[in-house]
Amino acid sequence: MLSVFYSRIAPSIDTLAQSRALRCLAVISLVGTLAACGTTAPPPSLPVVTPPEPVIETPVVETPEPVEELVATGLVPPHMADRELARVAILLPFSADNSSARSEALRLLHSAELALFERGSGNLLMIPKDTQGTPQGARDAAQAAVEDGADIIIGPLFGPAVTAASQVARQAGIPIIAFTTDTTVAGDGVYLMSFPPEIEVARIVEYATRQGVERFAYLGPQNRYGMAVYSALQDNAALTGGSVAAESFYTGDVEAMARASARLAEGVFEPLTPEEADELRRETWVPDPEAPFQAVILPEGGTRLRALGPLLISQAVDPLVVRFLGTGLWxxxxxLREPALLGGWFAGPDLDARTAFETAYRASYGNDPSRIASLAYDAMSLAAHLDGGERGFSREAIEEDQGFMGADGLFRFRESGLIERGLAIYEMRSRGLREIEPAPLTFEPVDAF
Structure with missing residues (x-):
């Protein structure tokens, strides 16, 4: 029987999250046992384990403090007392002030549970801890995980929380697999299970270069995400022998986006005649050797991207001539309902693997997972894979050069703590995404990342 222990989760988790979680969880006192929902009945209630009161009347009595006992032996459920346990702490903002963070925490927890039931052995113990959505809460949660004997920590979700938790984990020699995209917190035992835009840009630039693109352009927001994409575009264009020939940034609403589009295309392209457009539609796209830039990357998603594409076309930057490129936000x-984006390319995870995860999640919990919920599934799957291995939860094992296959396809961690993913290339079509180059099934050996 697989077990999940709940320890020191604040009672302030909102009522909605509790009601959803209780469909699959039974919390017994401060520590309870989780059984799989559905086909099996929940296990019988376990006796409440209460630590002994410290002796204060006679200080000379040598009674070990409860914390010291936990550090030495680790958290042991009574029904698992005869097993050699591997403990996986998962740190998430269950009682954060932000309702979206609380909801995301629950979806990540569900995904980790799903992986535990599918792939875990009978000696794998999951211990959720509440970070409360704050750095101090993350630090306290990490300390509690250390005291419970955690062998590996999954989470936290946000960069500042990862920074705080890592200070405790590094001192205890416990690796962390976190969910933030903040690369500044990675390394020295902290690994980022995320979708960094840098690897998506590297993949799409490499593919576009093989199709003959030499000159790239950037049109996007001047925020942290946009600047990460811009820097990656510059770096990877140079690596492939190309260049960034034009760029235009904006901060604000659609009016700012329109002005930036005009700056990028001012005096550059002439509108196509109907005859020219018809001829280009009949031909396979090839980069125009005379074009000032042959591809433009648009690092936006949702309604903002649906506005940005037509704005660019209104400035005579036609996707029949200039290939529109995207990131994972696409x-x-x-x-697919926006005609201006049809024919555009972006790099993304393997859709078949993702579909299998979403189907299993939906069958277990009755709703759809969030986009990042699979990160917790892969992190717990990795912990289950490493459990019992000769190298255990060591950095050598986590940094396995061959990588691992997860809910979003192939991935591996490098010594830097950053993730490398095997991504496919997709083309936007009116009837759906078309895979034009599959994701790799293996990684090439590399010396550094």
């Missing part, structure tokens, strides 16, 4: 079925 992986959205609603965007």
């Amino acid at each position: 992986n959205d079925p609603d965007l």
Whole structure:
């Protein structure tokens, strides 16, 4: 029987999250046992384990403090007392002030449970801890995980929380697999299970270069995400022998986006005649060797991207001539309704693997997972894979050069703590995404990342 222990989760988790979680969880006192929902009945109630009161009347009596006992032996459920346990702490903002963070925490927890039931052995113990959505809460949660004997920590969700938790984990020699995209917190035992835009840009630039693109352009927001994409575009264009020939940034609403589009295309392209457009539609797209830039990357998603594409076309930047490129934000079925984006390319995870995960999640919990819920599934699957291995939860094992296959396809961690993913290339079509180059099934050996 697989077990999940709940320890020191604040009672302030909102009522909605509790009611959803209780469909699959039974919390017994401060520590309870989780059994799989559905086909099996929940296990019998376990006796409440209460630590002994410290002796204060006679200080000379050598009674070990409860914390010291936990550090030495680790958290042991009574029904698992005869097993050699591997403990996986998962740190999430269950009682954060932000309702979206609380909801995301629950979806991540569900995904980790799903992986535990599918792939875990009978000696794998999951211990959820509440970070409360704050750095101090994350630090306290990490300390509690150390005291419970955690062998590995999954989470937290946000960069500042990862920074705080890692200070405790590094001192205890416990690796962390976190969910933030903040690369500044990675390394020295902290690994980022995320979708960094840098690897998506590297993949799409490499593919576009093989199709003959030499000159790229950037049109996007001047925020942290946009600047990460811009820097990656510059770096990877140079690596492939190309260049960034034009760029235009904006901060604000559609009016700012329109002004930036005009700056990028001012005096650059002439509108196509109907005859020219018809001729180009009949031909396979090839980069125009005379064009000032042959591809433009648009690092937006949702309604903002649906506005940005037509704005660019209104400035005579026609996708029949200039290939529109995207990031993982393009992986959205609603965007297929925008004609300006049809024919555009972006790099993304393997859709077959993702579909299998979503189907299993939906069958277990009755709703759809969030886009990042699979990160917790893969992190717990990795812990289950490493459990019992000769290298255990060591950095050597986590940084396995061959990588691992997860809910979003192939991935591996490098010594830097950053993730490398095997991504496919997709083309936007009116009837759905078309895979034009599959994701790799293996990684090439590399010396550094």
